[in-house]
Amino acid sequence: MVDAASPVSLPSVLQGRYRIGPVLGRGGASVVYRARDLLLGRDVAIKVFSARAATPEQLKAQEGEARMLGGLNHHALVALLDAGVDLTDATAPQMFLIMEFVDGPDLRRRLRTGALTPFEVAYLAWDLLAALQYVHERGIIHRDLKPANVLLAPAQARPARGKIADFGIAVLSGSTDEPSEETTGTAAYLSPEQVEGEPLGSETDIYSLGLVLLEAYTGRTAFPGGVLESAFARLDADPAIPGDMPAELAAILRGMTARDPKDRPTAQEAVTAFRAIIVGHLGGDRPKPADSESSRLAAVRDSDLLDSEPDVEFDRITSLAARIFDVPVAVISIVDADRVWLKSRQGIDVQELTRDRGLGGTGGLHDETLVIEDVRADPRTASRPAAEHAGLRFYAGAPLITADGHNLGSLSISDVRPRSMGAAEVATLEDLAAMALHEMELRRAARRVALGLLGKRD
Structure with missing residues (x-):
């Protein structure tokens, strides 16, 4: 049954196939439901835009996210399975996306139970940076990386696998925006160039992810406070790196959160660095080479x-x-x-x-x-x-x-x-x-x- 508090109106069984269940999450422009695919007998997540499209232009804008997600295929991205339009109200069509259901919490919810270990942070970073490398190579910038948009999928013999969700405000490289939580990301995780309304490149995602990973280690937001206080604090100060953080991890996060975009590593460089941490320092010494x-x-x-x-x-x-x-x-x-x-x-x-x-x-x-x-x-x-x-x-x-x-x-x-x-x-x-x-x-x-x-x- 649809959550009564939701502004979205949907039939109990969408298009005769998806039985709508509880709300999984809400954002400024959408609501995500858990649902059951009656045809294939599996659980899915359905993202429904909060506002019905009043004009063809609005519907076209909503279709943009579906087209973008439809072209992406990576293990650390939440997969788009299908998309459609609910025509219950023919004068106001409503776009919805059928997404992979990740049977685990988002990082924001997980951190309420305590911070991650350095090893868990490194594993999470390795997943998410691999996904960023994939989308950046395709000219896409996420722009809204935050703990709520990182889902944690159970995995065997390793910490939970991270998956990036919600490309609702993603753009191609080179766009500009005025700083606004609704249009360019959540204030606590904005890059300095987002705050100043400068042209955005892939470096902006690296900075935001650096803040997310730092929070995963400390359990605290690096730049707390109101929207303006939080957003502008990073223009004058770097986030505080705890003294007890392992040196290799601290060095990478310090680089990812450098105020100058040119000083940040690329996603590929950061992937390589985190893999070295996992296999080397945190994983123990390797055995000596032998050919027998x-x-x-x-x-x-x-x-x-x-x-x-x-x-x-x-x-x-x-x-x-x-x-x-x-x-x-x-x-x-x-x-x-x-x-x-x-x-x-x-x-x-x-x-x-x-x-x-x-x-x-x-x-x-x-x-x-x-x-x-x-x-x-x-x-x-x-x-x-x-x-x-x-x-x-x-x-x-x-x-x-x-x-x-x-x-x-x-x-x-x-x-x-x-x-x-x-x-x-x-x-x-x-x-x-x-x-x-x-x-x-x-x-x-x-x-x-x-x-x-x-x-x-x-």
């Missing part, structure tokens, strides 16, 4: 991926690989002593293979990206019928080699027909493999920290 099989197998065990349950994070990568390359099979494989464990697989039913049946006839391991255009004609595989698994003719695999030199396995794609693969496609496959490896590294770091904390408690 026994050392490699120890790294495989340390990954904790063998004989494990299906995992949505890895499944997204193989699903994406299958779509990008238009192939029926995509696999993330981990190579044990005598078998190849298919941690994530698209288009293949088996969970593991003996090493002599590794896809591509390689036993599952190769030190460089391997492309076999036709397994029947290639001299490396033509004499090995086991390499042609279930009629597959094409194989390409990028190795999963850790920073300390251990080869865990590969991300591979296969096709039922011979085909070639250009340099750009090889680079894309290697990028996807890097995503899988990063997820593995981060999980290993998380386990080390968790074990360290348990050891201290004991």
Whole structure:
């Protein structure tokens, strides 16, 4: 049932498909409801604009957010599933967006229970900056980053995954606005250039996110007070960085919240810095490089991926690989002593293979990206019928080699027909493999920290 306090009027079942539930949140221009998709049997979030469109121009403006979100696809962005217009009142159509439902609190609500640890802040930053890098590369500035617009999705073997929501006031680079909470973001998180009404670039999101992350660590708003007091305070002072904050984390947040936009890191630079914190300082020391099989197998065990349950994070990568390359099979494989464990697989039913049946006839391991255009004609595989698994003719695999030199396995794609693969496609496959490896590294770091904390408690 629709919340009676809401100014939005909707039928109890929207367009015969979405049963409207409780209000999840309200903003200045919209209300977000939890709803049930009766066709697909899943929960969704429905964002409804508070005001019905009185003119075609107003409806067109509301459609702008849907078009923008429809072109974005990133794991740290709340996904747009569908959009529509409610014509219950034909003279005043009402735009609504069907969004991914994130089964977790927003950061504002989470901070009411206490601040995050440095490790949790670093993980959150790594997610959100990756999303900013993605949208900034497409010329989009969010302009309203704040704890309420950061949703926390549960994740396995790591802190909650951050997702950015609400692109309602996002613009393309170069726009200008007068400082106003309703048009350019919430006052406590405005960048100095937003306050002064200067042209905005991607640096404005970096500053706002820096304030959000600082608040996540301290549990306090960096610039409290009324709208004007809060907005103009940052023109004369930098936010206070606590003395007990780890030096690496403090250095990045100090850079992100520099008053001069030119002094701030890009999203890509900040992603790299936070990943180093997670894998290095907060994740413990890496083992010394070693090339022996026994050392490699120890790294495989340390990954904790063998004989494990299906995992949505890895499944997204193989699903994406299958779509990008238009192939029926995509696999993330981990190579044990005598078998190849298919941690994530698209288009293949088996969970593991003996090493002599590794896809591509390689036993599952190769030190460089391997492309076999036709397994029947290639001299490396033509004499090995086991390499042609279930009629597959094409194989390409990028190795999963850790920073300390251990080869865990590969991300591979296969096709039922011979085909070639250009340099750009090889680079894309290697990028996807890097995503899988990063997820593995981060999980290993998380386990080390968790074990360290348990050891201290004991």
